[in-house]
Amino acid sequence: MTVKQRNALDWAKLACDTLMNQYEPVKLPPADRWHYHQGVFLCGMHDVWEQTDEQKYFEYFKEYVDKLVDEEGNFYFARSELDAIQPGLLLLPLYNETKDEKYKVAAAKLRNLLNTLNKTKEGGFWHKDKYPYQMWLDGLYMAGPFTIQYGQMFGEPELTDLVMEQERLMRKNTKKENGLYYHGYDESKQTPWSTEKGHAPEVWGRALGWYSMVTANFIEMLPEDHPKRDELKQVVHELIDALIKFQDEKTGLWYQVVDKAGEADNYLESSCSCLFTYAIAKAVNKGYVDKSYWTYAEKAFQGLIENKVEVDDKGNFHLHDICIGTSIGTYDYYVHRETSTNDLHGVGAFILASVQLAIGSENKE
Amino acid sequence: MKKVQLFLAGDSTMSHYEASAFPRMGWGQALQNFFTDELIVKNHAASGRSTKSFINENRWAVMEREFSEGDYVLIQFGHNDQKPDEARATKPFTTYQENLRFFIHRARSFGVTPILLTSIARRHFDKDGKLLETHGEYPRAMRELAVREGIIFIDMLENTKEALINLGPERSKDWFMWVDPNQYEGYPDGEKDDTHLRAEGAHAHAKIFIEEIVRFNHPLCKYIKSEVTK
Numbered sequence: 069m070t071v072k073q074r075n076a077l078d079w080a081k082l083a084c085d086t087l088m089n090q091y092e093p094v095k096l097p098p099a100d101r102w103h104y105h106q107g108v109f110l111c112g113m114h115d116v117w118e119q120t121d122e123q124k125y126f127e128y129f130k131e132y133v134d135k136l137v138d139e140e141g142n143f144y145f146a147r148s149e150l151d152a153i154q155p156g157l158l159l160l161p162l163y164n165e166t167k168d169e170k171y172k173v174a175a176a177k178l179r180n181l182l183n184t185l186n187k188t189k190e191g192g193f194w195h196k197d198k199y200p201y202q203m204w205l206d207g208l209y210m211a212g213p214f215t216i217q218y219g220q221m222f223g224e225p226e227l228t229d230l231v232m233e234q235e236r237l238m239r240k241n242t243k244k245e246n247g248l249y250y251h252g253y254d255e256s257k258q259t260p261w262s263t264e265k266g267h268a269p270e271v272w273g274r275a276l277g278w279y280s281m282v283t284a285n286f287i288e289m290l291p292e293d294h295p296k297r298d299e300l301k302q303v304v305h306e307l308i309d310a311l312i313k314f315q316d317e318k319t320g321l322w323y324q325v326v327d328k329a330g331e332a333d334n335y336l337e338s339s340c341s342c343l344f345t346y347a348i349a350k351a352v353n354k355g356y357v358d359k360s361y362w363t364y365a366e367k368a369f370q371g372l373i374e375n376k377v378e379v380d381d382k383g384n385f386h387l388h389d390i391c392i393g394t395s396i397g398t399y400d401y402y403v404h405r406e407t408s409t410n411d412l413h414g415v416g417a418f419i420l421a422s423v424q425l426a427i428g429s430e431n432k433e
Numbered sequence: 434m435k436k437v438q439l440f441l442a443g444d445s446t447m448s449h450y451e452a453s454a455f456p457r458m459g460w461g462q463a464l465q466n467f468f469t470d471e472l473i474v475k476n477h478a479a480s481g482r483s484t485k486s487f488i489n490e491n492r493w494a495v496m497e498r499e500f501s502e503g504d505y506v507l508i509q510f511g512h513n514d515q516k517p518d519e520a521r522a523t524k525p526f527t528t529y530q531e532n533l534r535f536f537i538h539r540a541r542s543f544g545v546t547p548i549l550l551t552s553i554a555r556r557h558f559d560k561d562g563k564l565l566e567t568h569g570e571y572p573r574a575m576r577e578l579a580v581r582e583g584i585i586f587i588d589m590l591e592n593t594k595e596a597l598i599n600l601g602p603e604r605s606k607d608w609f610m611w612v613d614p615n616q617y618e619g620y621p622d623g624e625k626d627d628t629h630l631r632a633e634g635a636h637a638h639a640k641i642f643i644e645e646i647v648r649f650n651h652p653l654c655k656y657i658k659s660e661v662t663k
Contacts, residue, residue: 098598100562144563198591200580260585260649269650393595397648404647 076369076425079377079385080116083419084125086385087410093132096412102136102145104210105393107155109412112419114161119423126165133158133171141173148185149196150207153178156214160221172222179218182211182230188255192237195252202259204252204396208238209278216289228289232296235283239303242267247310248327251275251396261398268396271326274413277343280307281420284350301356304347308357311344312364320364320371324391325402333403338376338389342417345369349424353431362428369425372418390414436473437656439464440496440545442487442536443478443509445629446553446638453619456631457610460553460638461507467643472656475499483513483521484532493536502544505653508536509589511552511571512628525574533578546652549579551590553638556609556627558602564594587645593638608634 074082087096087109096106110129117125133155137143145152156178163171186194188201193211195204212231219227241253251268252275254261261269287300314326316336322344323329324337349365351357378386390411394402408414441447447461465474477496479487487493487510496506510533514523523529533549540547551572557565572590579586597605610626630638643661646653 099601101598198588200576256580258580258583260651395648398650400650400654401644401648 076422076429077116077119079373080112080419080422080426081120082379082383083385083387083415083422084113084116084128087412087415088124088128089384093128094135096132100136102143102152102155104151104154105412105416106132107157108416109419110155110416111157112416112423114158115420115423119426129158130162133162133174137170137174139170141170141177143174143177145178146196147181149198150181150185150193150211151196153181153211153214154209156218160214160217163221175214175218176222178214179222179224179227182215182227188237190237190255192234192241192253192255199259199395201256202252202254202396203234203238203241205238205242205249205275205279206252208234209282212282213285213289216286220289225291228291228294231286235286235300238279241265244271244327246313246327247306248314249276249279249307259396261396269398270328270402272394272396272402273322273324273326273337273340274343274391274394276311276326277340277347277417280304280311280347281343281350283307284347284354284356287356288354304351304356308348308351308361308364311348312361315344315364315368316371319375320367320369321375322368324405325399328399331399331403333400335389335403335407336375337391337407338372338387339391339411339414339417341368341372341376342414342421345372346417346421346424349421349428353424353428365425365428369421372421377418385415386410387414387418435501436471438499438501438504439468439472439474439653440499440504440506441474441476441478441509442493442496442506443550444482444512444552445478445480446512447476447478447507447509448480449476449478455619456612456617456633457619458630458632458635460630460635460642463632463635463639464642466636467639467658467661468656469658472653478509481513481521482510483516483523484510484529484536485514485523486521488532488535489520493539497539497543500540500543500545504543504545505548506536506540506545507548507550508533509550509552511568511575514571515569525570529571530574530578533575534582537582537584547584549575549584549586550642551575551586551588553589553630554594554597556597556602556605558605562602564598585649585651587642589638589642589645592641592645596637596641607631608637 113125159171159175192203195207215231216228242250248271251272253267257266283304290297321336321341323334345365345368352362376388386409388409389407391405394405441461448459449462450457461476513521514529537547555567610624610629612620612624614623
């Protein structure tokens with residue numbers, strides 16, 4: 069028996085198909101909710117749709133949105149947090165494809181959150197009211213790309229600068245000497261984890277993963293002559309240089325607490341490894357770093373397939389060792405968080421990375 | 434060496450229940466399991482109490498007699514502060530905050546560290562499976578007070594809400610007093626109660642609290658049994 073060798077796009081499709089067979093769109097966990105877990109996964113599916121032009125993928129993420137957003141563009145979402153904005157990334161392509169006004173109305177509701185969310189003195193958005201005075205790296209991905217694209221589609225180009233300012237504040241407040249970034253920042257310094265400078269005590273993989281992905285994605289969204297383009301290219305380059313220093317030699321993967329490989333109970337975590345793979349592959353594909361970096365992305369992807377991915381005898385895809393939803397905390401908290409299999413954070417990140425690998429491999433041929 | 438005491442001041446969601454009430458349990462009742470015997474949980478939480486009735490019935494004063502320097506006290510009220518009767522009712526941004534401030538300052542005067550906790554979420558899903566908000570302005574009033582007083586605050590409401598949403602309307606019944614008729618001796622007619630916890634839920638809620646103190650690396654962490662976090 070010969071086993072067909074899967075390429076990166078095959079892996080992305082297998083991951084999508086497995087979950088599509090398991091859940092109707094609106095029942096993806098947490099069921100019946102507008103939530104970034106589904107948002108990340110369906111953004112991955114969106115990329116697969118673009119890459120393959122297979123309509124079933126488009127229909128699937130459309131159904132998720134249509135079951136939650138009514139004909140007038142009404143829907144329930146958490147109104148005090150950046151996380152609620154992320155699935156807005158599905159509304160924009162749906163509007164482009166269908167020109168149905170309800171998607172635009174719903175998107176405007178998310179855009180208007182930016183008028184009411186609480187902010188730090190410097191103007192940085194609080195991550196959620198539950199975490200007052202705190203900026204989290206995660207938030208830049210949750211709200212940034214939607215905000216820029218919404219502004220460009222609907223006549224508010226100044227929103228780009230709003231997002232760039234958020235990015236600047238993240239960098240200013242969370243950058244570590246080794247080139248990585250701490251999980252977040254507490255302006256009030258009241259949170260028990262807060263360090264003297266206010267930043268989080270540790271570098272958490274997935275949060276840094278979002279940041280690496282989003283900065284790599286921002287560049288192409290900026291107008292050609294935007295002064296931030298060169299600055300962001302440098303940010304991306306420096307971050308990737310720092311990341312590859314902490315890539316596990318043997319597996320090509322990254323640790324849950326990225327720069328503390330040798331410490332007790334730290335482990336190689338799947339979702340951050342996917343997101344860093346994405347960032348590196350995307351940066352190569354777009355020419356932000358040179359082609360020699362491709363080997364790091366390839367090694368990481370191979371490491372994921374060999375160490376974290378399993379295909380069962382029914383042909384279903386499983387991605388293991390995905391850290392569940394996690395807040396800012398101390399070292400022990402991060403390394404003792406539970407992990408799960410096929411958590412959408414992780415599968416979504418895997419699909420996104422796979423598509424970048426597929427694009428890069430195509431470019432080579 | 435003198436053992437550290439962890440006092441609990443709260444309501445029925447936290448309090449102790451006799452074995453005859455099994456499987457009903459307050460989450461405070463499950464807490465000792467997570468700690469080594471270097472720390473003693475003293476559960477003074479009592480059913481039906483608000484900040485106001487807890488003070489007026491001398492329950493706080495009774496607890497104070499056992500305070501000793503270096504102890505901790507968890508303060509979790511809200512469910513009954515929103516009740517309309519004179520004996521219990523408080524207003525979030527006036528009397529509720531005043532009573533909490535009383536607890537904080539009294540505890541500090543004994544060298545006891547107060548920790549504020551918002552109420553746990555009720556299992557109230559609407560017909561579309563959305564979890565409803567049932568605690569009014571009390572959680573926000575507590576959060577604001579904690580920031581102002583610079584004291585540690587654990588948002589049990591948000592954390593338990595997240596947990597309930599993840600479980601969904603069906604599976605979350607296992608955490609609350611949803612019992613079938615004749616399933617347990619104490620409940621011949623069964624129960625359908627979305628506020629009070631059963632053993633599984635008490636344990637799960639205590640774990641949520643433990644995870645939060647680990648997240649903060651709070652000094653209480655050194656008393657957590659090592660097998661709990663590993």
